[in-house]
Amino acid sequence: MALTQMVQFSIYTIDTVMIGRVGTESLAAAAIGGVVYFMLWMVGAGPVFSVTPMVSQALGTTIGDTARDARTDVRRSVRMTLWLIFGLIVPMLAILLATEPILLALGQDADVAKLASEYVIVLAPGLPFALGVMALRNFLAALNKTMVPLLLATITVGINAGLNALLIFGLFGFPELGLVGAGIASSISYIICFFLFAAYISLDREARVFEIFRNIFGFDRERFFEVMKLSWPISLTTIFEGALFNAAVLIMGLIGVRETAAYNVSLNVVAMSFMLPWGFSMAGAVRIGLAEGAADKIARRQAAQATLLISIGAMGILALFVAFMPDLIARAYMDVNNPENSATIALITLFLPLAAAFMIFDAAQVACNQLLRGLKDVTAPMVITGISYWVIGFPLCYGLALHTPLGALGVWYGLMAGLFAAFIGLGIRLWRQLQVPPRPPELLDPSEPLLQ
Helix, strand or coil: CHHHHHHHHHHHHHHHHHHHHHCHHHHHHHHHHHHHHHHHHHHHHHHHHHHHHHHHHHHHCCCCCCCCCCHHHHHHHHHHHHHHHHHCHHHHHHHHHCHHHHHHHCCCCHHHHHHHHHHHHHHHHHHHHHHHHHHHHHHHHHCCCCHHHHHHHHHHHHHHHHHHHHHHHCHHHCCCCCHHHHHHHHHHHHHHHHHHHHHHHHHCCCCHHHCCCCCCCCCCHHHHHHHHHHHHHHHHHHHHHHHHHHHHHHHHHHHCHHHHHHHHHHHHHHHHHHHHHHHHHHHHHHHHHHHHHCCCHHHHHHHHHHHHHHHHHHHHHHHHHHHHCHHHHHHHHCCCCCHHHHHHHHHHHHHHHHHHHHHHHHHHHHHHHHHHHHCCCCHHHHHHHHHHHHHHHHHHHHHHHHHCCCCHHHHHHHHHHHHHHHHHHHHHHHHHHHCCCCCCCCCCCCCCCCCC
């Protein structure tokens, strides 16, 4: 799961590396446009992450002497998750079409805002499919199906890289579209990936018995609102965290285009590294959910301990590389032979050691957060992250960056403080939840005729 998460996110890394060859303005536009795009992605993240606890806890009840047939329950949850994801596309598209005026209202450079708007509009068609892929991946993970999803994600990345080469740089007679070409390539890749996952689920011997796509157009009102109830705190939690990093992009935009481009590269490096502990913690959420469903307190505690240890340890190794090899990383993203890039490269090498310092706290907080989601504990973490990121983190980012000599470096210190506060709060919450005896969730009788 961790490798799949890294491979799938590498679509953004490949885009950033290739866009970096186009120029600083395109790189800045990708970062600014990503602020709007990923805010909407975070709204859709709630249904995506609700799949893990709903499916894993249902499957956990199939363990032991009181085992039940959970196929109907699982099918209803996954189906209504897809309904919710694809139902969000209309309001999401309306917001993406307003990207340019939104960015101008936030004080961003007019040329960069126009280019960013063109970029996110062509990214829009792929957004629900990207979220749908993650939902299907989480369903498969609960079945311990992780190798084929890794293969499918790798194939998708290869398709994206090839389309990027054709559409960004205009190889083999294709139009040279630059940043817009990267957006088109990503959308096509996500659509292909979704249908690859759907085909695999329909063909795999163990996955197909759940008949996920049976009666796919049938609306299950009760389960739809159950998914919504679990999803909205997760969405807000994700928005609280992601919006802080996006707000940091806007703060950098107020400082300068080079700072924005350098922040985009540095954040991409950190985000790519973050995929490893995030993938481990997603696996941990599955394991703790299965233990919760089976009412196994010991297995629940073991899942939490292993997830924290592996997630923090993996991120620690990556953080060392980021801290001590910033120049090598910067050169991978920017054309060092172009003198216009020298100032941006210098900023990247300045940002990365600071980014490495908070990577450990980032790994710790995401592990705690995902484990709590596996227990279906989502409301308290929402409050904790809201306070950590917006009462502590954002004021420090803004104040240190714009009102002290630290400048752009102040953004990174503010981010570090917010992540540390989140880790402490979520860690205490997780410890307290593990003291509560597990209670298996109640399932509907699978013999019931309601929209099976």
